[in-house]
Amino acid sequence: MTAKIFQEKCIGCTWCVEVCPHQIIIISKENNKAEIINAKFCIECGACALQCPVEAIRSHPIGCGCIGGVLRKKINKILRKENPKSCCN
Ligand code: SF4
Numbered sequence: 286m287t288a289k290i291f292q293e294k295c296i297g298c299t300w301c302v303e304v305c306p307h308q309i310i311i312i313s314k315e316n317n318k319a320e321i322i323n324a325k326f327c328i329e330c331g332a333c334a335l336q337c338p339v340e341a342i343r344s345h346p347i348g349c350g351c352i353g354g355v356l357r358k359k360i361n362k363i364l365r366k367e368n369p370k371s372c373c374n
């Protein structure tokens with residue numbers, strides 16, 4: 286299984302793109318919505334789903350959840366640092 290994006294809900298914020306440890310989410314130039322490319326590399330970490338502000342992604346985390354990466358991103362946002370990294374990077 287891989288994460289699933291419900292594009293009708295997506296607002297194109299790019300947060301899922303930033304946290305995906307395998308960088309397999311892009312924002313489509315056609316409709317400005319997130320989509321998963323190379324889905325076979327999805328590890329179901331759940332980071333994208335945790336990060337999405339509008340619950341447009343469904344994932345069933347089976348691994349680390351990359352929660353460290355999500356928390357780090359939020360902390361970096363508070364500290365105004367750029368280019369936060371996921372724990373899997
Ligand atoms: S579940 Fe993890 S690996 Fe899969 S698309 Fe989301 S962030 Fe990327």
Ligand code: SF4
Nearest residue numbers: 295296298299301337
């Ligand atoms: S985090 Fe959610 S709303 Fe933002 S780009 Fe990804 S799927 Fe779309």
